[in-house]
Amino acid sequence: MIAVCGLNDLLPERGAAALVGDEQVALFRTLDGDVYAVQQQDPYSGAHVLSRGIVGSRGEAPTVASPMYKQVFDLRTGECLDPQGRIPRRLRTWQVEVRAGQVYLGEAR
Amino acid sequence: MTETDAPYRSDMASSVSTSSHLVVVGAGMVAHRFLESLRAREGAERLTITVIGEEDAAPYDRVGLTSFFSAASADELSLSPEPLDGIRFLRGERAVRIDREARTVTTDAGSTVRYDELVLATGSYAAELAVEGYRLAGVFVYRTLDDVRGIREWIAQRSQALGRPLRGAVIGGGLLGLEAAGALDGLGVGVTIVQSSNRLLSAQVDDAGGEALRRLIEQRGLDVRTNSRTTELAADAAGRVAGLRFDDLSTLDADIVIFSVGVRPRDELARAAGLEVAPRGGVVIDDGCRTSDPAIWAIGEVAAVDGQCFGLVAPGYSMAEVAADRLAGGDAVFPGADLSTKLKLSGVEVASFGDAFGATPGSLDVVYADPIAGVYKKLVLSDDAKTLLGGILVGDASNYSSLRPLLGAELGADPSAYLLPSDVEAPTGELPDAAVVCSCNNVAAHSIRSAVTEEGCTDVAGVKACTRAGAACGSCVPLVKKLVNAELAKAGRTVSTALCEHFPLSRAQLFDAVRITGLRSFSEILERHGSGGRGCDLCKPAVASILASLGNVHPLDGENATLQDTNDHVMANLQRDGSYSVVPRIPGGEITPEGLVVIGEVARDFGLYTKITGGQRIDLFGARLEQLPDIWRRLVDAGFESGHAYGKSLRTVKSCVGSTWCRYGVQDSVKLAIDLELRYRGLRSPHKFKMGVSGCARECAEARGKDVGVIATEKGWNLYVGGNGGFTPRHAQLLAEDLDTETLIRTIDRFVLYYVRTADRLQRTAPWVEELEGGIDGLRDVVLNDSLGIAEDLDEAMARHVDTYRDEWKATLEDPEKLARFASFVNAPRTPDPSLAYVEERGQRRPATDAERSSGISNGGVASGAITIAGPTLEVVRS
Numbered sequence: 001m002i003a004v005c006g007l008n009d010l011l012p013e014r015g016a017a018a019l020v021g022d023e024q025v026a027l028f029r030t031l032d033g034d035v036y037a038v039q040q041q042d043p044y045s046g047a048h049v050l051s052r053g054i055v056g057s058r059g060e061a062p063t064v065a066s067p068m069y070k071q072v073f074d075l076r077t078g079e080c081l082d083p084q085g086r087i088p089r090r091l092r093t094w095q096v097e098v099r100a101g102q103v104y105l106g107e108a109r
Numbered sequence: 110m111t112e113t114d115a116p117y118r119s120d121m122a123s124s125v126s127t128s129s130h131l132v133v134v135g136a137g138m139v140a141h142r143f144l145e146s147l148r149a150r151e152g153a154e155r156l157t158i159t160v161i162g163e164e165d166a167a168p169y170d171r172v173g174l175t176s177f178f179s180a181a182s183a184d185e186l187s188l189s190p191e192p193l194d195g196i197r198f199l200r201g202e203r204a205v206r207i208d209r210e211a212r213t214v215t216t217d218a219g220s221t222v223r224y225d226e227l228v229l230a231t232g233s234y235a236a237e238l239a240v241e242g243y244r245l246a247g248v249f250v251y252r253t254l255d256d257v258r259g260i261r262e263w264i265a266q267r268s269q270a271l272g273r274p275l276r277g278a279v280i281g282g283g284l285l286g287l288e289a290a291g292a293l294d295g296l297g298v299g300v301t302i303v304q305s306s307n308r309l310l311s312a313q314v315d316d317a318g319g320e321a322l323r324r325l326i327e328q329r330g331l332d333v334r335t336n337s338r339t340t341e342l343a344a345d346a347a348g349r350v351a352g353l354r355f356d357d358l359s360t361l362d363a364d365i366v367i368f369s370v371g372v373r374p375r376d377e378l379a380r381a382a383g384l385e386v387a388p389r390g391g392v393v394i395d396d397g398c399r400t401s402d403p404a405i406w407a408i409g410e411v412a413a414v415d416g417q418c419f420g421l422v423a424p425g426y427s428m429a430e431v432a433a434d435r436l437a438g439g440d441a442v443f444p445g446a447d448l449s450t451k452l453k454l455s456g457v458e459v460a461s462f463g464d465a466f467g468a469t470p471g472s473l474d475v476v477y478a479d480p481i482a483g484v485y486k487k488l489v490l491s492d493d494a495k496t497l498l499g500g501i502l503v504g505d506a507s508n509y510s511s512l513r514p515l516l517g518a519e520l521g522a523d524p525s526a527y528l529l530p531s532d533v534e535a536p537t538g539e540l541p542d543a544a545v546v547c548s549c550n551n552v553a554a555h556s557i558r559s560a561v562t563e564e565g566c567t568d569v570a571g572v573k574a575c576t577r578a579g580a581a582c583g584s585c586v587p588l589v590k591k592l593v594n595a596e597l598a599k600a601g602r603t604v605s606t607a608l609c610e611h612f613p614l615s616r617a618q619l620f621d622a623v624r625i626t627g628l629r630s631f632s633e634i635l636e637r638h639g640s641g642g643r644g645c646d647l648c649k650p651a652v653a654s655i656l657a658s659l660g661n662v663h664p665l666d667g668e669n670a671t672l673q674d675t676n677d678h679v680m681a682n683l684q685r686d687g688s689y690s691v692v693p694r695i696p697g698g699e700i701t702p703e704g705l706v707v708i709g710e711v712a713r714d715f716g717l718y719t720k721i722t723g724g725q726r727i728d729l730f731g732a733r734l735e736q737l738p739d740i741w742r743r744l745v746d747a748g749f750e751s752g753h754a755y756g757k758s759l760r761t762v763k764s765c766v767g768s769t770w771c772r773y774g775v776q777d778s779v780k781l782a783i784d785l786e787l788r789y790r791g792l793r794s795p796h797k798f799k800m801g802v803s804g805c806a807r808e809c810a811e812a813r814g815k816d817v818g819v820i821a822t823e824k825g826w827n828l829y830v831g832g833n834g835g836f837t838p839r840h841a842q843l844l845a846e847d848l849d850t851e852t853l854i855r856t857i858d859r860f861v862l863y864y865v866r867t868a869d870r871l872q873r874t875a876p877w878v879e880e881l882e883g884g885i886d887g888l889r890d891v892v893l894n895d896s897l898g899i900a901e902d903l904d905e906a907m908a909r910h911v912d913t914y915r916d917e918w919k920a921t922l923e924d925p926e927k928l929a930r931f932a933s934f935v936n937a938p939r940t941p942d943p944s945l946a947y948v949e950e951r952g953q954r955r956p957a958t959d960a961e962r963s964s965g966i967s968n969g970g971v972a973s974g975a976i977t978i979a980g981p982t983l984e985v986v987r988s
Contacts, residue, residue, distance in 0.1 A: 005935045013643070013671040014678075016935040017942075024944070027935065031643065041944075043194075046959070047687035048944050052675040052734075056645035058610070065646035067675035067683055072646070085574055087149055087191050 001097060001104040008101065010035065015051030015064060020105060025094060026051035027103065028075055030062050035103055036075035037094035042066045044086060058082075078109075129156050131436070132214055132222050134204045134378065135230035136162025136193075138171055138422055139409030143230060143429035144192035150437040158196045159222050161214065163203035166254050167193065172422055174257055174288070186254070204231075207382040209402055226404055228432060229379060229392060233372035233410040233420065238280065242342030247350035248366045251289040260367070264296050267349075267364050274299060275364040278353055280339055282309040284452060286369035287326075291454045293367070294331055301332040301361060303353065308335060313450055313461035314501050317478065321485035321503045325457045328483065334361070342366060372420045374411045387413035396442045398432040406432045419446045426549050447548045451509050460506035463499025463516045464489050472498055477528035486528045488512075495519050510588055514544035514554065546592065547585045552578035557589055561596035569593055608870060609647040611639050616795060616870040620655050624866075629656060630668050650674050651870050654757055657793035658865050661913040663920055665927045676755035679931065680917055681737055686945060686956040689737065690730040691717070692754035693744050694790065697764045697782035697802075698725025707747040715740055718953045723834075724761030724799065726752060731954060733941055735933040741918045750916035753791055757871075760799045762786040763811065767804030767821075774804035776821030781850065782810075785819075788854070789861060791914050795868040795877075798861070799833070813841045816874040817857055822846070826853045830860055830888070831878040839875040842885050845893060858907040859892040859900060 004018045010029035017040050018025045024040035028051070040048045045068040053064040058081050061074040065082075071089075072082035078091030095106030133140050140160065148154075162168075169186040202216040207227070215221045235250035237243050247267070249260050268275050275298045279290045282304030293300045302309065308319025309326070323333050338356040345351040352362045374391040385393040385401035391413025398406050409425035410418055419425065424446035434441035449462035467474055471492035478485045484504035491498055497515045502508065508527050518541040520527070540546070542555035560566045560575045569590050573579050579586040606615035612635075614622065619638060628634045631652050635644060644652075653672035656662055662669055664677045676682055681689035693708065708727055712719045715736060717729040732740055754760060762785045765771065767778030782802040789800075801812030802819045812818030818829035824847040832841030845856060868877040881887050890896035921927045932938035946962050947954040 009935050011670070011930075014930075017933065019934045019937045019940060019943075022943075024934075024942070045685065045687075047685065048942050049675070049683070049687040052678065052683075054646040054649050054674060055643070055671065056611075056649060057643040058645065059642070062643070063645065068685075068687075070646060085570065087145070087194075089194070 001095075001106045004103050004105050006101055007033075007035070007098055007103055010103065013055045015053065015055065017048070017051040018105075024048045025105065026064070027096075028055055028062070028064060030055070030075075033098075034062070035096045035098055036062065037096050037105055038064070038073065038075060038078050038091040039093075042068050042071075043089040043091065044069050044071055050091070129225045130223055131156050131158045131226045131228065132224035133158065133160045133228045133230060134214060135232055135409070135411075136160050136164065136168050136198070136200070137230065137232050137409070138168065138188065139232070139425035139429050140228075140230035141168035141188050141192055142426050143228065143408060143433055144196070145189070146430050146433035147436060148192055150433060159199065159224075160193065160196055161199045161202055161204045161216055161220075161222070163201065164253060164255070165201045167198075167200070169254060171253075174251070174254070204378055207378060207405075209382055209405070212404065224404070226436060227406065229400070229405065229407040229411055230409045230429075231375035231378060231411045233374045233418070235285075235368065236371045236373050237368045238339060238370055240339055240341055242344060242350065243368070245342055245344050245350040245366075246348055247364060248342060248368070250368050251285055251292075252372070257292075260292075260365070261296070263365060264293075264298060268297070271364065276362050277301070277365040277367070278303055278361060278363040279367045279369060280353075281369035281371070282306075282333070282335070283312060283369065283371065284310065284450065285372075286367075287452070287454045289367045289369050290326075290331055293365070294329070298365065299332075301334060301363070302326070303337050303339060303355075303361070304333070304335045305338045306335065309333065310459065310461070313465065314459065314503060315466060315487070317476070318459075318461075318485050318487065318501045318503045321478070321480070321483060322457065322459060324480070325483045325504055326454075329456070372410060374413070374418045376411055379405075379407070379411070387416045387418075389413075389416065389418075391416075391418040394428075394443075396431075397435050397440070398428050398443060399435070406435075408432050414443065414446070417446075419448070421446070421448060421450065423447050423449070423548055427551055430550065444551060447545070447551075449513050449548065451506055453506075458502070458504060458506035460502040460509040460513075461500070462509070462513045463497070465499045465501050467499070469498050475524045475528065477525070488524050488527065490520075490524060494524070497524075510585060513548070514540055514546050514588070516544075518544055540592070546588055547576075547578040550577040552576045554592060557592045558596050561593055562600065566593070567597065606869070608651055609645055611635065611642045611644050611648045613640055614638060616651055616655075617867045619651070620658075620866050623652075623655050624659060629660070629662075631656075631672055632668060644672075646674070647870070650677070650757075653677065654793045654795070661791070661910060661915070663915075663917060663927075665921065665924075665930065670930070679734060679737055680751060680755055680921065681732060682755045684730060684956075687942060688730070688945060688956075689732045689734065690728050690754070691732050691737070691740055691744075692722070692726055692728050692752035693749035694752040694786070695726040695761075696786040696790075697762055697779050699764075699779055699783060704747070704749070707744070707749070711740060711743050714743075716954060718955060722754075722761075723763075725763050726761060728754070731947065731956075733933065733945070735931055735939055735941070738922060738928050738931050742922055745916070745919050745922060751791070751918045753917075756791075756793060757795065757797055758791060758793050759786070759789040760797050762800040762802060763815070764802045765804050765807075765809035767802075771804060773807060774821070775823055776804055776826065778802040778804035778810065778819075778821060781819065781826075785817075785854070785857065788858075788911055791917070792861065792865070792910055794861070794865045796871050796873045798864075798874060800857075814838070815841060817841075817860065819853065819857075825849050828853060828856060831875040831885070833873055833875055837875075842878070844885065844889055855904065856892055859903045860888070862903045862906055863888075863891060863899075 010016055012029050012031050015026050015028045018027055025037050026040040028036045040050050042049050049067050053067045056063050063072050065072045071084050073080055073091050078093040080088040093109045097104045168188045202218045204214050205217050206215040213221050213223050235252040277293045277298040278301050279286050280303045282302045290300045290302050309322050339353050340356050341354040342350050343352045350366050352360050354360050376386050376392050379392040380386055387393050392400050392407040392411055394400055394407050394412045398408055400407050408428035431441040431443050451460040467489045473490045473494055475488045487501045489499040497520050540554040544554045546554050556576045557578055560572045564575050566572045566575050572593055579589045607613045622638050649672040664673050681691050712729050717731050720728050722728050762782040764778045764782035768774035768776055798816040800817040801810040801815040803810040803812045804821045812820055813829050814832045814834050818832055818841045820827045826848050827846050828844045829841035830844045833839050864874055934940055946957040948957045948961055
């Protein structure tokens with residue numbers, strides 16, 4: 001697992017981008033303190049912007065809405081919950097662990 | 110490797126096992142539709158898909174080929190790339206062999222691909238007449254992008270060499286022949302259409318229709334020769350085509366000849382593999398689109414149903430849907446081909462549908478012909494004159510979309526009513542449930558009705574997603590809309606005004622609730638007025654806007670920062686590549702030379718693209734997230750402030766130069782514009798809003814195109830409200846005349862705040878005024894006569910806004926916590942996004958296109974000279 005940042009570097013209900021090797025990862029911390037990691041690239045526009053989307057919920061699922069064309073993704077699975085009329089595209093997700101105030105990234109799922 | 114490079118996989122249902130490999134041969138419109146449909150299906154995943162396409166182009170709109178002559182590039186014809194995303198696409202490779210034992214397909218490039226399921230969508234090729242000279246230079250067929258490119262080049266080259274417009278002949282007067290003739294005509298070629306039978310479109314229209322069509326086409330300057338069989342193409346000394354010779358020994362000069370004498374199925378691959386083919390060509394399929402080999406499917410023009418192939422896209426799409434459904438475990442059946450056709454050729458409309466020739470025993474024709482207007486219409490009815498069996502429309506096909514769905518149904522009105530000129534309103538009988546509304550996706554009226562009544566769809570977009578009606582060519586959308594509205598009205602249903610799943614209230618209700626309860630944080634508001642969850646991209650910005658309207662809180666203060674869309678969060682406008690644009694406020698469009706110099710220097714030093722906006726200010730593009738504070742420090746130091754171009758708030762107050770300079774001006778429009786802009790700057794609202802001030806009735810500021818427009822009069826100011834440009838342009842309506850400046854401003858104050866408090870989310874002023882009780886008159890009563898008794902409250906609220914306004918960017922620069930939000934990466938705060946790439950154009954930079962990126966990267970992994978990854982970071986520190 002790779003240490004990426006401190007938990008306190010992440011603001012609740014707001015995303016942050018992280019550079020892991022050549023990879024851009026979007027990290028999100030919910031109000032409950034859970035941390036999720038998905039790909040930073042928005043699959044619909046190609047721009048690396050997902051960390052800048054609005055964090056919220058759909059039913060039980062914690063979500064982020066792409067700031068570009070507003071598709072909504074489940075942060076836990078990367079599943080697209082609202083493709084806005086396009087073909088649903090799944091985001092890659094990473095395993096995340098928080099230990100001693102540090103956020104660690106594991107394997108991509 | 111990014112996700113999109115990986116083969117597409119996920120959970121697939123029933124009929125296809127987990128590791129199944131699907132191979133599609135052909136990458137045309139039908140293959141594209143098949144992939145789109147298959148991949149949108151529940152569980153149609155965990156399939157590995159390979160597509161083999163011999164053309165170099167990605168799938169494109171072959172039906173729209175003619176428009177390529179006028180289009181700037183082939184891109185405009187491209188179909189959506191999504192269905193091919195993440196799929197292995199052997200582009201430019203031709204499949205040459207199917208080994209049914211080993212279940213492999215081999216291509217001319219030597220690739221061998223194993224399949225579990227194979228779909229043949231190889232289409233057809235344009236037939237040529239085996240006449241003497243058909244291989245001469247200057248002889249073309251009309252089928253692919255390459256054909257069209259060749260035609261275009263030939264015309265350019267030959268007309269230059271000959272120094273005169275070319276003469277051309279199109280052999281074949283069918284659908285494609287007329288298309289080709291129209292295209293040649295558009296390129297300035299004098300065209301003759303050569304048809305061997307006695308009329309044009311002989312498969313679609315009858316003799317009288319053909320005659321009407323001929324007249325219409327000749328009126329447009331094209332020549333038509335019917336009953337003319339070409340026997341030979343003559344060549345000039347250089348071996349180029351020079352003319353045609355016919356069986357009656359007459360001749361015709363031509364510098365270019367296009368054959369469009371029909372298409373033949375590309376079934377050679379299937380033949381060689383021993384699949385059953387029809388006597389006249391085409392791979393034989395059953396009603397589930399399966400060939401004689403159960404692992405192989407065929408769809409589109411290559412497939413033969415009851416011995417017949419179909420050279421139209423609609424039956425191909427229909428087969429694509431059937432095959433996709435079957436592969437996903439369904440049992441869809443090809444319903445038979447809908448050969449209805451409607452085309453428009455250089456302004457001539459023709460439609461043909463159903464039993465157009467009256468082949469049904471006992472059928473009756475009802476005909477309307479007006480040779481002067483160039484109109485011929487015929488309906489074919491059952492022997493009791495009640496049921497519609499088919500029809501032909503030439504010259505005016507406007508009733509096609511309402512007639513075609515009625516095929517096989519009772520007309521329910523006097524048939525002649527459908528044939529009268531189109532300014533006489535056609536009857537609007539209720540469509541029968543079985544009527545096919547969307548023929549591209551074969552959706553019946555019943556499915557659309559039940560999408561509303563059963564599935565809870567409330568608009569066309571919802572119905573489109575649910576049924577796919579209107580998702581292909583879109584021509585049935587007006588009809589879909591009519592059906593949806595009728596169903597909603599029948600159910601007495603009002604569209605829910607709830608903001609989203611988290612709030613059962615409308616924006617106006619929530620605004621009142623928050624104003625009265627005085628709650629000032631999202632969590633509190635959600636707990637008190639919401640229905641659980643943590644909010645979403647709909648309600649969060651709406652609540653942020655309400656809180657800002659009520660108290661001028663900074664967008665990044667406390668929990669407020671979690672509510673903002675990225676534009677409000679970083680106080681800049683997100684652009685397509687993930688960079689932002691920056692707009693400093695230039696009140697009234699008035700700027701000093703020193704101010705212009707500063708903006709110019711900032712743009713130059715940060716490598717920003719600059720453009721003058723329609724609102725009389727300057728937009729600076731290509732700023733990266735982490736650069737925004739540096740850029741704004743320079744701008745704020747020079748006295749600029751946020752222009753709120755990112756906010757749902759006042760944008761600009763546009764003005765003409767007014768009485769201080771203009772010979773005609775009667776009032777000082779610039780001063781008023783500046784006063785208004787500084788008064789309402791930063792005020793958050795349900796939608797962006799704009800104002801304009803003109804110094805005289807000439808209206809050079811285009812104020813009536815704004816939400817608030819002020820026009821000077823000899824006695825004062827006229828006030829207009831509810832105008833806008835954009836998707837639905839509106840002219841503002843007159844609210845009050847000859848106001849003095851103080852009354853004018855008070856009236857605008859009340860108008861703006863009344864709008865802010867009561868409009869729906871994303872509702873502009875024009876529809877808001879329309880929906881107000883009493884419309885513009887009701888509004889006048891509220892803001893001028895205080896009919897609701899809220900004027901004092903509104904005036905106080907506006908005074909509070911003016912008093913508490915602070916520049917958001919200045920406040921941000923003074924607060925290290927807020928500045929921390931502008932890190933590009935949490936673990937590398939100043940590192941630019943490595944995916945950004947730019948090219949230079951007209952002396953400035955712009956985002957590189959996908960094609961430019963891939964060419965840059967194919968250059969050995971290093972960006973080519975034209976591309977700047979992440980651009981210069983040349984912040985020049987000035988002494």
